[in-house]
Amino acid sequence: xxxxxxxxxxxxxxxxxxxxxxxxxxxxxxxxxxxxxxxxxxxxxxxxxxxxxxxxxxxxxxxxxxxxxxxxxxxxxxxxxxxxxxxxxxxxxxxxxxxxxxxxxxxxxxxxxxxxxxxxxxxxxxxxxxxxxxxxxxx
Amino acid sequence: xxxxxxxxxxxxxxxxxxxxxxxxxxxxxxxxxxxxxxxxxxxxxxxxxxxxxxxxxxxxxxxxxxxxxxxxxxxxxxxxxxxxxxxxxxxxxxxxxxxxxxxxxxxxxxxxxxxxxxxxxxxxxxxxxxxxxxxxxxxxxxxxxxxxxxxxxxxxxxxxxxxxxxxxxxxxxxxxxxxxxxxxxxxxxxxxxxxxxxxxxxxxxxxxxxxxxxxxxxxxxxxxxxxxxxxxxxxxxxxxxxxxxxxxxxxxxxxxxxxxxxxxxxxxxxxxxxxxxxxxxxx
Amino acid sequence: xxxxxxxxxxxxxxxxxxxxxxxxxxxxxxxxxxxxxxxxxxxxxxxxxxxxxxxxxxxxxxxxxxxxxxxxxxxxxxxxxxxxxxxxxxxxxxxxxxxxxxxxxxxxx
Numbered sequence: 001x002x003x004x005x006x007x008x009x010x011x012x013x014x015x016x017x018x019x020x021x022x023x024x025x026x027x028x029x030x031x032x033x034x035x036x037x038x039x040x041x042x043x044x045x046x047x048x049x050x051x052x053x054x055x056x057x058x059x060x061x062x063x064x065x066x067x068x069x070x071x072x073x074x075x076x077x078x079x080x081x082x083x084x085x086x087x088x089x090x091x092x093x094x095x096x097x098x099x100x101x102x103x104x105x106x107x108x109x110x111x112x113x114x115x116x117x118x119x120x121x122x123x124x125x126x127x128x129x130x131x132x133x134x135x136x137x138x139x
Numbered sequence: 140x141x142x143x144x145x146x147x148x149x150x151x152x153x154x155x156x157x158x159x160x161x162x163x164x165x166x167x168x169x170x171x172x173x174x175x176x177x178x179x180x181x182x183x184x185x186x187x188x189x190x191x192x193x194x195x196x197x198x199x200x201x202x203x204x205x206x207x208x209x210x211x212x213x214x215x216x217x218x219x220x221x222x223x224x225x226x227x228x229x230x231x232x233x234x235x236x237x238x239x240x241x242x243x244x245x246x247x248x249x250x251x252x253x254x255x256x257x258x259x260x261x262x263x264x265x266x267x268x269x270x271x272x273x274x275x276x277x278x279x280x281x282x283x284x285x286x287x288x289x290x291x292x293x294x295x296x297x298x299x300x301x302x303x304x305x306x307x308x309x310x311x312x313x314x315x316x317x318x319x320x321x322x323x324x325x326x327x328x329x330x331x332x333x334x335x336x337x338x339x340x341x342x343x344x345x346x347x348x349x350x351x352x353x354x355x356x357x358x359x360x361x362x363x364x365x366x367x368x369x370x371x372x373x374x375x376x377x378x379x380x381x382x383x384x385x386x387x388x389x390x391x392x393x394x395x396x397x398x399x400x401x402x403x404x405x406x407x408x409x410x411x412x413x414x415x416x417x418x419x420x421x422x
Numbered sequence: 423x424x425x426x427x428x429x430x431x432x433x434x435x436x437x438x439x440x441x442x443x444x445x446x447x448x449x450x451x452x453x454x455x456x457x458x459x460x461x462x463x464x465x466x467x468x469x470x471x472x473x474x475x476x477x478x479x480x481x482x483x484x485x486x487x488x489x490x491x492x493x494x495x496x497x498x499x500x501x502x503x504x505x506x507x508x509x510x511x512x513x514x515x516x517x518x519x520x521x522x523x524x525x526x527x528x529x530x531x
Contacts, residue, residue: 057422092482
């Protein structure tokens with residue numbers, strides 16, 4: 001997909017929609033995604049590692065790695081995107097580690113959230129802020 | 140719209156006036172644990188009063204961007220190289236020939252990219268790689284020329300560049316090339332657009348500094364065509380030149396114009412000794 | 423069906439039984455987000471790879487759900503362990519119903 005700067009803004013949203021909604025609409029979408037994943041269970045911390053660049057040179061391709069030893073599945077969310085969902089990794093019996101690396105789109109500087117469902121049914125989360133550069137040179 | 144550009148202009152001028160200095164990193168590029176790349180080289184003679192050393196744009200990029208170029212599997216540009224490799228051996232045109240009919244494997248093109256652009260001895264014109272590719276297509280294959288900035292052409296130049304990776308840039312700037320080189324140099328130092336910025340204002344006077352959030356490099360061309368995150372596709376050198384001049388709020392030369400081919404030669408000569416990296420990965 | 427969709431995978435040729443092996447996968451695909459508009463202002467319909475799976479001899483290694491926030495040319499890297507020689511099967515599911523598959527053999531010594 002050829003993502004122009006304007007395209008990235010649009011990815012940013014339903015651009016107009018986000019601009020019109022009060023702050024917190026995005027939080028509601030994140031809460032909803034979390035609830036769908038956890039079934040409303042409490043989410044703890046620790047035992048999950050999220051590796052992201054501190055500064056992403058462009059929001060189109062941001063490498064992220066997530067690892068949660070003993071997890072059954074890990075969900076990634078981008079809290080500042082029009083839709084917070086990024087992906088969910090479900091690990092099978094032949095996964096050597098409960099970790100995965102992928103490349104994601106971020107519509108701007110924001111929190112990337114990772115939530116793991118552990119084998120005992122408990123949940124843990126972590127989050128990193130990723131600064132997304134808006135360059136001066138569109139080229 | 141004009142407001143946006145006005146803002147860019149203000150910030151650009153602020154940057155040129157002297158913003159944060161951020162040096163390029165000290166890092167080593169080895170591709171596929173195999174091809175050792177020269178990313179810092181002594182400045183060529185004609186540039187000695189400007190730079191001590193010339194540096195690849197790779198050194199100006201963030202860690203994650205640099206890492207993506209270390210391994211062909213992780214470099215998305217290689218998808219385009221693979222696509223071109225398929226085209227390479229597919230006959231096309233009235234003569235029933237493919238690239239492979241004359242040139243065998245793409246690897247036979249090793250050594251071509253470092254010398255581009257170069258004067259075509261048949262007509263005395265300075266030709267870029269794209270023109271040599273199209274001459275093959277129209278004269279030997281009886282196929283239609285590709286547009287300069289078409290996907291096919293960008294893919295093919297990426298393939299041809301990829302087999303020269305590691306070889307040092309080595310363009311001829313004397314003899315018949317001299318007048319083209321002079322013309323390219325003149326363009327490089329000419330201030331264009333409403334912002335009145337020349338190539339040199341950013342890439343010579345202010346490389347290492349930030350222009351808005353962009354870390355200015357020396358503007359080397361050894362990585363072209365580059366895979367840019369911004370377009371998630373290959374970007375040709377002339378497209379990048381065009382973008383730079385557009386950012387000065389100027390009217391760019393045409394992609395494929397003699398002016399841009401001359402500029403291509405001059406800029407290539409500023410990177411003599413740097414390894415061909417194309418297709419490189421950039422922001 | 424999206425044009426020129428081509429999967430690539432990198433799997434070591436050999437491994438010891440139970441050893442962790444790194445698997446890298448990439449598929450050429452635009453991952454059209456459904457958020458962009460064309461030049462005439464019409465919304466370009468979403469078309470993404472929405473699921474990726476890796477199995478080894480019928481047993482699951484990874485089953486991933488992908489959203490439009492995954493970058494063009496989706497890249498997924500993970501670790502597998504294999505008990506014996508056999509083949510990995512990789513499957514990508516496109517919104518338009520297309521399914522792209524590739525397999526890769528590994529020898530366990």
